[in-house]
Amino acid sequence: MKSADFHTTAALAFEQLGRVHFIGLGGAGMSAVARILLARGVPVSGSDARDSQALEQLRRLGAVVQVGHDAANVADADTVVVSTAIRPENPELQAAASAGLTIVHRSVALAASMGSQELIAVAGTHGKTTTTSMITVMLRHAGLQPSFAIGGGVAALGVNADFGEGRYFVAEADESDGSFLNYRPRIAVVTNVEADHLDHYGTAEAVHRSFDGFAALLPADGVLVACLDDPGARALAERVAAPAAPRVVGYGYDPASEVRIGAGGFSSTSSTSTLAFPGGGQALHLQVPGEHNIRNAAAAFAVGLAAGLDPAEAAAGLAEFTGAARRFEAKGEGRGVRVFDDYAHHPTEVAAALQAARKVAGSGGAVHVLFQPHLFSRTREFAAEFADALSLADSVTVLDIYAAREDPVPGVTSELIAGRLSVPGGYEPDPARAVAAVAGRARPGDIILTVGAGDVTQYGPQLVRALEERAAAGRP
Structure with a gap:
């Protein structure tokens, strides 16, 4: 395998991975990819600055884990996975580069782990983890056995990543460093687009251009699910909408939404609402509070319809969602x-x-x-x-x-x-x-x-x- 700059968007096939080493294995995003690869039979090793529960779980799954960074840790690796948080002076990164190993960003490794499964990618400045979790819980309830990789723990799932034998792979697509452009989704969700991560992008305009690039990754028969309540996501949907472009499904309280949120109520532990869509309507009951969670659920519901789920079945799956870690x-x-x-x-x-x-x-x-x-x-x-x-x-x-x-x-x-x-x-x-x-x-x-x-x-x-x-x- 020849060396690769981990900042590139070059694709990597699953068969090319070989033995994979993660620098910073304990992070939520890195551990999620490692879980998927271990489930698919790929030899995984990794290191982190300190021990953690995440590392212990990966040990039990068969990963070789080292606490502390040392050049010797990459000796048996074919592919080395990093995130933007890994600094150039890291001894393992330097050793991997000197040895000519393939060095890729976490997103490239995650894309490779998907194999032939169809990707449902969730992007947005806010709400990614919860929306990705809701979609996963909904699809699992419907018996579709999706693979998934989420940036946080989910009580209803027990883990933040797993490999399933079904048609779909559900993934949180991180825009913070532009790495969400390494994916090739069939269905893409954009919850919102706002100026953020300006340390990477520099300007708000650059943030919006990156989401344009993300939407452009969809095939002509793909689906963009966008929140019309958010000015940035709505503007993106309007720019994408064209005869030869992917189908755009708007959601939200906005009257123009294809999946439109109706009147509802909130308690300290739950939310209720109705969702109107072409040809019908559906009551929605959630075990999490807040108007923002109704929006997240509407996005997931729209994905469910695009995936062919019966509306009542999609709503029943969303009713099983009990929240994501660190989200209220x-x-x-x-x-x-x-x-x-x-x-x-x-x-x-x-x-x-x-x-x-x-x-x-x-x-x-x-x-x-x-x-x-x-x-x-x-x-x-x-x-x-x-x-x-x-x-x-x-x-x-x-x-x-x-x-x-x-x-x-x-x-x-x-x-x-x-x-x-x-x-x-x-x-x-x-x-x-x-x-x-x-x-x-x-x-x-x-x-x-x-x-x-x-x-x-x-x-x-x-x-x-x-x-x-x-x-x-x-x-x-």
Whole structure:
């Protein structure tokens, strides 16, 4: 096998993979691809900086796992898989390049793992994980045995990836680094298109052009499912619509939607609505709250119709969906205060999470947020928008920025957001003090939401303990 630049979009056939080594195996996206390959009988090895539950699960499935990065780890590999987070100086990446091994981005390896299955790819600035999960649960309920790869855990599935013998492969298509252009979907979903990941794209116009490229990957007999409630996705649908182009199915509350959402209701744990489509209508009952989840379910329902499912069967499958990890996920309760965790890391996502939180809290409860900004570049670009979205809460405490793959940017700190808030709280760099402050503000009937794509999720259980300790001590 000859060497390949992992930034290219060159296709790789399943038969060409050989023995596959993953650098950064424990990540959600990387572990998902590894699971698929292991299920298909491919020898898999991998490494990561620290051990994790994900690595242990892959060990049990037969992967050879190393904790720590070392050039020797790639000695037996034919193909080396990386993500954008892997830096050029990584010793395994350097050794693979020196040895002339095939080096590919995770998306290329995932595309190869699909073989001849037809791809249902879900893209969008927000809602990808939940929508991909809903589609997978729906197709499995219908007995279609899809393969799937999702960027987060799903309670109704038990895992974030698996290989099925059916016709379809359902995959979350990540636009953050442009790698979603490495797929060849038969059905493509676009939940929304907004400016994000400007560290990669540079401009909002470049983001929109990348989605144009994604839609252009569909064959003439393919289907684009796009949310007409979102200006970016609607504009994309309008640009795609042409006699020789793939069929476009719009969904949403917009009256022009082919799958149109009707009146509904919400509780703290569920949502109901109706879906109208050419030739009929269908009641929809979900075990997750929020208007945004009704939209996600409408997208999944549209996919179900495109895949030939009976409308009632599609709705029955969606009713089995109980949520995705870190998507308004319940973490526990203490002193009558419920604690949830959400992965929201863009202003639109934050606003949607807080709107759902308001419905969960009800008229008598307040909403308190512990927020961790994700990436210096995103904080710089959207500080004012984050502050506006977060101010939908009753109080907000802001932690330090989670850097992820980025180096610090001079002058960019969490104060850019905290200083613009119109509600109590503010910036608190000490996580322990932040947890204590948030727990101290909450009263019985309130809810607390940890928000962000970094490690803020770890503070949910700590908040529950802090609330329980205050109750035991008789403190308000």
